[in-house]
Amino acid sequence: MSQLVFDPSKVMDIDYTKRTEYLEGLEAIKAAHMVLKEITYTPSLPDRGYNNRTLYVNVDSLEVTEKPVTQQMKDVFIGGRGFGLYHLWNAVRPTTRWNDPENEIVISPGPVCGMTQYAGTGKSLVVSLSPQTDIPIDCNVGGFFGPLLKFSGFDALELQGKSNKDIILFIDGVKGIIRLEEAPTDPVDSHVLGEVLTHMYAENEADLPNISVVSTGAAAEHSLIGMLNFSFYDRRRKCVRFKQAGRGGIGTVFRNKRIRALVIRGPKVAGDLNHPADPETIAKTGIKFHKEIRENDPHQCMMRRNGTAHIVEIMDAYDLLPVHNFQYGSHPDVHKIDSSYWQQRCTQLTVDGCWYGCSMACAKGADGLVLKTGPYKGHMVTVDGPEYENTAGLGSNCGVFDPDYLLELNFYCDTYGICTITYGTLTAFIMECFQRGILNKERTGGLEMAWGNAEADLEMMHQMARGEGFGRIAGLGVKKMKEHFIKNGWGDPQLINDIGMENKGLEYSQYMSKESLAQQGGYALTNKGPQHDEAWLIFMDMVNKQLPTFEDKAEALYYFPLFRTWFGLNGFCKLPWNDVVPANNSSQPEAHKVPEHVQNYVDLFSATTGIKITKEDLIMQSARVYNFQRVFNIRMGKGLRLHDAAPYRSLGPVTREEYESRAERYDKQIVDEMSLDPTGKSSAEKMALHREWRTKRFSMLMDAVYTRRGWTLDGVPTLERLKELGLDAFPEVVEVVKQHLS
C-alpha cells in the first residue's frame, strides 16, 4: 500500500494566466441593454447573521419588494434551504409544475454564510420545483453570489414569474440599486457570459472580485437537466470561475423564466461583515481548525492538493467506483484519470478555494485545455475540476479514460449549463442501452454510443445544447428516456427499468451501492432524490461492518441526513466536517461523527446568532426542515413509499455478466445470508435468489427507517412527529398529512 505524495516537479508546464479572451464585444452588448425597472434601496449588513429581510422579484410584472424575516422563520427554518422551502411552499400550489409562472427559484445563504474565519462558509442554497422530479430540489453551491447577496442586505432572493424577453437582474449592494434590464444580445454560455458581465458591472479592476454572476448555458434551454453556475473571480488567474448548483434542473427553470443572468455587486469582503454575537469564539474556533488542516491534511486526504478527486483511486480499490453504468466497481484504466494524474494537470500550485478564508481550498483549476470539438473548438480554456463526481460520472461510468476528453466533457457541461452528475449517469444509461441493442445508430441518429466513445458523447452534448437530434431526447433525463424507449418497444421494459439509475426522476450520483444496504437507503430514502449529500454510509456499512442490524442502519439513516441537512440551513460546505479530522479523533467516542467538528459547528452557530444550541438542538433544527420538505413532497403528489422505490441496479446484479464478474462474492452470500447451496444452479437461478433476497431486505430497511424517522410505513410523518417538531403550528402542513393518515 502506498501513500500518495504530491510531487510538484511533475506538474505540467502550463501558463495558468493564458486563455482565450471574450471581452471584445462587451461595449456593444452593454449598449444593447435596456433598463426595464430600477429602484433604490438601503443596503445593510447582517446583524448576528441575519438582515431580517428578503428580496422578492417577479420577472414578469417587474415587481420588486422587500419581505420581513419573522422570528418564526428563523426559529423553524433557520435559513438557506429552510428559507428556500418556506418561500417556495407559500408561492406554489399542489398543482403547480416547474414551468408555471408561480414556481420560484429561491437563493438563500443562511446565517453563518459569509463568515471568513472558518473553512467552507461561502455556500448558499438554491431551491425550486424540479423539472425532473416535480418536487422541491435543493442545491448547495459555492461561489460568491450567496455571501454577497447577504452582504448587500438580503437573507434570500425569490425569483418568480416568467418574462417574455431575456433579462438580467442586477443588485448593487454598495449603491443600493436593484435593476432589471433587457439583455437581447448577451452571450449564452456561462464561460463567456460570466466574463463579460463581471467586467461590465465592475467599476474598475479592483472591483472584479466584488461581482458574482449566476448564469446557465445553451443546454438549459433545450433540456430538463439545466444547472446554474455561480461565479467567483480568481485574482491569480485573472478569470471568472464557477461553482455549480447542479441537481434537478434549476438551470432549466431559470431559462424558462427567460432570466439570462443574476449579477450582484457587493461590498469589499472583510472578516466582520456578518456581525456575529461572539467574534472571539469564532476567531478561536477558526484558528484551531486552520491549524488542524495545515498539520493533518498532508497526511490525510490531501484536499488542499487534490480536492475531492483524491477518492477516485480509493473508490476503485474498494470496488465502489461506478463503471459502465454502475455494472462494475473498478477498472484497470482508472490510473489514467485518478488523482496522481490530476496532480499534474491542475496547474496552479497554490491552494485554491471558492470563498474567502477556506483553508481546505479544494477547488482546482485545470488550465490550458485546447478544445477539440464544438462551438469553441480551438479555444484555450480553464476547466474547474474535475471533482470526484465528474471524473466518475463523465469518466469511468461511461468508460471514458482519456483525461483530455474528460476535461472537455466537464468544460462543456459547465458552460452549457448541464449537471455533470446527471449527464454522466444518463450517458452511461444510453451507452448500456446501446450495448444491449435497446438503442442503435438508427435510433440515436447516427451516434455510435459505445463505451468510451468520447467523440460521440461530446456530439450528443452539443446536440443537447442546440436542441437537436438524440441529444434532445437525452436531455429529458433517465426517467423520461426509459418511458420513451419502452413506449417505442425498443427493449425489455424490466431491463430498461432495472438499469436506468434514477429515483424520483433524479439520476443517481456516482457511488456503487449494491453491497451496502444502508447506502441503498441513503440514496433512495431521500427527500430530493439520489444525491449523496444526505448520507454516505458505504464505509460504515459495507467495509467497517458498523451497522449490522436494520435498526443500526435506520439510526444512521436518521442521524446523518439530519446532520448534513444542517449545513444547508446555515451556508456551510460539508467537506471540512470529515475530509480532515483532528489528530486525536480516533480516541474519541463516536469518532465517525468527528465529535470535535460537530462541537465546532455548535459553537459557530451559537457565536454567530447569539442563540446557544447543543448538538441535540442542531439535529432538531434539521429535523423540522427535513420533515417539512417530506410533507412538501406529499403535498405535490409524491413523497410516499412508492416514490422511494429504487432501480434494481442499485440493489443488486441485473445481468449475467454482472453476476459472473463477482460470482465468488454473490455465491458466498447465497450460502451465508440465504442458507442455500449455489452448487449446480445457473447464473439466472442464482440471480433470481439474489433479487428476492435483496428486494426483501430493501423493503425491511424502509420499514425500519420510516419507523425511526417517526413516519408511517407509507412514509408519512405522523401527527405526533409534527407536534414534537413544532410543525403543528402550520395548519396547512397538518392538513396535508391528515389526508394520508386515514
Next chain:
Amino acid sequence: MLLVNEEPLEWHDGMTVRDVLCARNYRFPMLIIHVNDALILKKDYDTTTIPDGAVVKVIHLISGG
C-alpha cells in the same frame, strides 16, 4: 487466522497492521484501527505485530460526497 472487520484473514508470523491493510487493499488514509480493542496509532502501523486469532477492526471514516 484473524478476524478483520468480521471477515477471516489468514495470519502469518510477524504480521503487522500494515500487512493487514495491504492484504485487504485498505487504501483510505483516515482509518481508526483496533487490535483486540487496543487502539493502534498510525505511526505504529509498520511496527505493531498482530497475534494469531486477533480481532482487528479497521474503521474507515466516512468521507465521500
